[in-house]
Amino acid sequence: MTAPAATALGVGLRVLVESPTTSAAQVVADAPVGSPQDPSAVARLLGEPLPAVLTFEHEHIPAAAFEAAAAAGVPARPSAEALVHAQDKTVMRRRLTELGVPCPRWSPVADAAALATFLEDVGGEAVVKTARGGYDGKGVRVVRSAHDVAEWFAAARIGGPALLAEEKVPFVRELAVLLARRPSGEVRVWPVVETVQRDGVCAEVLAPAPDLDPEVERAAVQAARAVAEGLDVTGVLAVEMFEVAGGDRGRVLVNELAMRPHNSGHWTIDAAVTSQFEQHLRAVLDLPLGETAARARWAVMANVLGSSLERLTDALPAVLAADPAAKVHLYGKEVRPGRKLGHVTVTGEDLADVRARAARAAAILRGDPA
């Protein structure tokens, strides 16, 4: 989704793809193929003519790739020092706590005894996470006892990811703040959105978050800016938060970070003046940032999770016929159960209507019975 923005701005994109059939390889000519773990692949990515900047579309970037960029004199944005906070949840929680950014109560849990102590502190129930490698509800489990994550402790003992525990926050709803920051310091923030999760995966994004208390909005934006500046993030930053009823730690608690264009910002493609993909390029190239205002009263983005690729293709005429104003985005990915294969964005004046239209379009694409 970055390619159209790069083309429009006259920015040449060179992409390292894991396989010649991945989505990115379909839209960028002559993409070098290989893993970011493979030094020769990274060398091809950083070859002549030397790129102006190296950036990322996911967090799984090894230190060696950053070292190769530094050796070639290519700046990495975000930097390794910033990105580690999106790679390792323990590092992130420690730093955010230092910065005074409101977080759920948390603790690293080296073993079952540490988890038992934490569970006692937070009232018997907690969320255990692997510090590294989780996504879309994977690597996250609600537990009442160390037995519930026995195999994670076993894995950690033989070199698997470390674990941390967080209180299970009694949240009102989930919010996300998307912003971009460029090396020269300019920051632009999109309207705060509500994210609706189902089975640990984002199902819907409502932009802007309906009935948002100005105090909550201020707290949310302040927390996201504090993260961006405190961690010296460059590029797009998504900060997922819990809105809470209020208390001594304020009205929002930070849940997760992503330092890249993020699913909670896909609505910006069709419904903000500047999309997160264009803005990420502008930010990492240290170009002036674009206006982030919404272009519609309401925008709702509904994710399409995968079952079968044939179904998706077969459903295209039906979804286009059902709603001529729905914006359909398919990702050209190989299908795996539960994987995000696309999304639909709908805009309009009436939130209930917009939300129903987005949900219906996503259901048609999934092939759900009407």
Next chain:
Amino acid sequence: MTAPAATALGVGLRVLVESPTTSAAQVVADAPVGSPQDPSAVARLLGEPLPAVLTFEHEHIPAAAFEAAAAAGVPARPSAEALVHAQDKTVMRRRLTELGVPCPRWSPVADAAALATFLEDVGGEAVVKTARGGYDGKGVRVVRSAHDVAEWFAAARIGGPALLAEEKVPFVRELAVLLARRPSGEVRVWPVVETVQRDGVCAEVLAPAPDLDPEVERAAVQAARAVAEGLDVTGVLAVEMFEVAGGDRGRVLVNELAMRPHNSGHWTIDAAVTSQFEQHLRAVLDLPLGETAARARWAVMANVLGSSLERLTDALPAVLAADPAAKVHLYGKEVRPGRKLGHVTVTGEDLADVRARAARAAAILRGDPA
């Protein structure tokens, strides 16, 4: 500009490019290289897996390419029978006259004597056009005597394009109607726009056309629909028209046709629910068409004509800084004097302001002194 729409809809795009450095080759992987005049290049384009449809981004498509598509069982949209009306102005004028679509007075002019007769009929001044091969003011000349196009007559005698003459219409302004039509007959029309030409090239498009008389609007849309249906056009059709003060031939006279996404519709990328590029794909694939409503009160598109590519790249930070809400589109084309190298679209509530912003952004990109 078609590539992003194809990606979003999950439509695989295979493009025949004239050189590996052309714009399209930069955004579509593994594009076969060659001319549409070259049968082996066309054969590579139509190779296995067989494409669902063949379509075009310009009019210069030889009959052999249509024959190859027919032999392979690939439908061409628009068809050769439709496209000839965008290739040959004499064929177009003859057919539009038969269909009763309002046109300037016109005549084929085989020789100087025929032109002299026509000049006498229309009051001493006329527009002479080459029937084929013109664009952006080329192949169009205002004349008062056959001497003014002596070399065109000379060229025509030795196999060059035939000529036709048209009255010089005393128009109020120029309008364009953009629509899309699919094989099953569905037609959707975007808001009528005003196009502002400078030196025979479109400089600005105002969407919608300001202060448009409803009677003129009706006549314009009716003429464009009559063209689409009368010529059995499939895909996007742009009909350029003169708005006239009124008379026995109505309030609009058709000037030119294009059967493809057209410069007068570039504003739709940023400011209509469905862009002309997405709609063209939907139309030629016979998918349900998208909503064509504008997403802003006013949109102004300003073309950036070429002087130097370095200037364009150097000016990018300045234009992004000057107007964070301007949408900049660069085409990655090789620079030739007067060639369209990009455009800027600005939207807003106040037309004078929107127009001034678009003009300023285009001037910055051209490198004009402020």
